[in-house]
Amino acid sequence: MKKVSGCLKINITLQRPGFSFRINETFKPGITGVFGQSGAGKTTLLQCISGGVHPENGYISSNGHTLFSKSDNVNVPSHKRRVGYVFQEGRLFPHFSVRQNLLYGTRFRKNNNTGNALERMTGMLNIDHLIDKYPGSLSGGERQRVALGRALLASPEILLLDEPFSALDQELRQQIIPYISKVAKHLNIPVLIVSHDLPDIIKLTSRLCLLSKGEVVAHDHYEALMHQQYLFNILPAADALNSITMEVKSVNPEDGMIVLNGFGEGRRVNVTFEPGVHNYTRGSKMKVFLRPDHIVLARGRVEGSSFRNQLEGRIVETFDEGPRLLCHVDCGFPLVAEVSRAAGRELELQKGTRVFCLFKTLALDAVQV
C-alpha cells in the first residue's frame, strides 16, 4: 500500500434550520474518535469531508490538496475525493457479488498486486468464504466487513468510519480493531471514527474530538479529557473509562496473572490473562481500562478481602452527577471513581480526602500498546 502522510484541514460553516455547524480543525494522520450527542453534527462533519454535503463557507484540504474552497470556487466531486467511507449498515452494491464489491474498491490502485491485496484483505476480515455471495444473503456483520475491506482496498487518503462496530458482535470487533489500527499506522492517513462505543474507540486511539451543537468543544487526548467535566456532559458517566498506560513488571503464567507498574513503587496493578493466548514480556507497555463504577473507595486499607488492587490516593476534585458523585483521585496516576452521593456523604469524600481505590483484577481490561 502506498504510504501517504498528510493532514486533513477543515475550516467550514454550514447553516440548517435550527442548526449551525462551525468547525476549524486539523486532523493528523492516525485515528481520531469523533464523539457527541445525537444531532451534534458528527455525520455532517463526515459528509462535508466526503463531498456528500456542501459547506456554505470555508475550505477543506487533504494532504495539501484542496477538496473544497468557497473563495476559489473548488468543490471536488465525491467520487474524485480519495475518501473511504464506511457506513453503519455497510451500503454495498446489491447487484455486485462480494468479490465485485471488493474489486470496485481497487479501482484507484496504481500498482498491479490487486489479487494479493484482495486475498490479504479477505483473509484478514474473515470474508474469504463469502466471496461469491451477494449482499442480500449476508448478515449485517458480514456486510460491514466487506464494506470495510472495499474502503481499504481503494487506498484512501482519508478514512471515515461511521459507527463501524455497531453491527458486529464482540468477537468480530476484537478481530477488526487491531486490523484497523495496523492499517491506520501503515497508511499513515487521517482516520475519523464516529462511534458511541467508547471502550472500543480508546483501544484504537486516545485522540478524541468532542462535538456539541455543531461545534468542537474539545480535541485532545482521552487521558486529558477524562478529567474535564465537559466530557461527562457529553458522555454518560457509565460510558467513561479510566485508561492508564503501565509497564509489565512480572508475569506469572501459573496463576494467569501479570503485575503492572504505574508510576513509582506501591502503584502496582494486578491483571489476569490467559497463558497460551497472550504472551506478555517484562518491560512491555500495556494500556489498562477500568470503569469508574468498578472502583470502590474506602477511607482505609481493607484487610481480608479478595480485592487484589488497593491503591492509596487523594481526591483532587469531586463532581456531582445527580445521584452519583465522581471523584477524581490522584494515586500516582489519575483515576476517576464513581460512588453514590449518599456513600460520598457518609464517607465525607471531598477535595483533599485520603482514600484507597479498590478494584478486582477481573474489573480490568488490558491491551498491549
Ligand SMILES: Nc1ncnc2c1ncn2[C@@H]1O[C@H](COP(=O)(O)OP(=O)(O)OP(=O)(O)O)[C@@H](O)[C@H]1O
Ligand atoms: N439533510 C438534512 N437536512 C436538514 N437538516 C439535517 C439534515 N441532516 C441532518 N440535519 C440536522 O443537522 C443536525 C446534525 O445532524 P447530524 O446527523 O450531523 O448529527 P449526528 O451528531 O451525526 O447525530 P446522530 O448521532 O444522531 O447520528 C441535526 O439537527 C439534524 O437534524
